[in-house]
Amino acid sequence: MLKKADNNALWAVIASLVLFLIGGLLTTVVPPLVDTSWSKPFENTDPAKGPTGKLVKLNAQQLQGRAIYIREGCWYCHTQQVRTLLADTKRYGWRGVDAPISTPDEFVNDSPHMFGTKRTGPDLARVGGKYDEQWHRTHFRNPRDLVKGSVMPPYPWIVNNPVEFQALVAYLQTLGRAKDWRPANDYEK
Template sequence: MFKKADNNALWAIGISLVLFFIGGILTTVVPPLVDTSWAKPFANQDPAKGMTGKVLPLTDLQKKGRDIYVREGCWYCHTQQVRTLLADTKRYGWRGVDAPISTPDEFVYDDPHMFGTKRTGPDLARIGGKYDEQWHRTHFRNPRDLVKGSIMPPYPWIVNNPEEFKAMVAYLQSLGRGKDWRPANDYEK
């Protein structure tokens, strides 16, 4: 049968498509059927270690902030997933503690998922609680005031609209908060 594929383009295309669909089914359909824990929210409950975090659905204010995040195209430059690379876990960590890699159960309430398309800007998966509201205000007004060499454009219309700004900050503060992994949970006030 495979010898026919050597001499006939239609057979080669047909066999290629069959193998492609088998591979697609094995990598996208079978894993969720085998491991159903992916569809459940992450629960980081270990009171002995002081861990009480868990993934919760977004509040209405956070949803509004997420809508602004999508509207402004933030996810084109910022990802929301810490990869399994050591450099990622170190870069997006907090006060010497490596950031945990992103797992599927963290995204069960996301619709659609905001993984991002490229890493022009830093990953925001673990940004929640790292910076206070004033930091975000300054950053949206002029990113280069805080991050030298940043290519992010300013967003003064968000800063000048108190409702939108509050919603955007609420959404950003929610990112990565489900996993209780930082030694000091929030920025120093």
């Protein structure tokens, strides 16, 4: 049958498109229909089922902070996903508490998504509430002042712009907070 595609351009195009579309449709259109957790915002009130909490929409300031995060390309070096690996839950935990695994229902408000692919710096999926504003100010001015050996670029133009700086910190403090995972409620502001 595919022999025909040797001599007939239209046939070759149609056959290659049909073969492509089988996989194309089954892996893009079908999964969100099958797996509804991709589009249902996280909400849990039963501690027996894991961390409780509710996914809330970002406010205007947090959204501005997110736009800065995108503009500066933070997502090229920082992922936002605690994977189903013991090492991830341990490494991105805090003060003896393991970080909960990231689930699709925590990200339904995200567009563009910020999952990322590369960890030149640490994962930020649960960074919200780990460091206070003063820490972030010093760190953004020159990361090496706080973390010796860091290769993160300095961002003086953000620190020197109070509106942008506070927006960015406000956004960072929301990360991972849909799940209330700190038993002592010891989140920094």
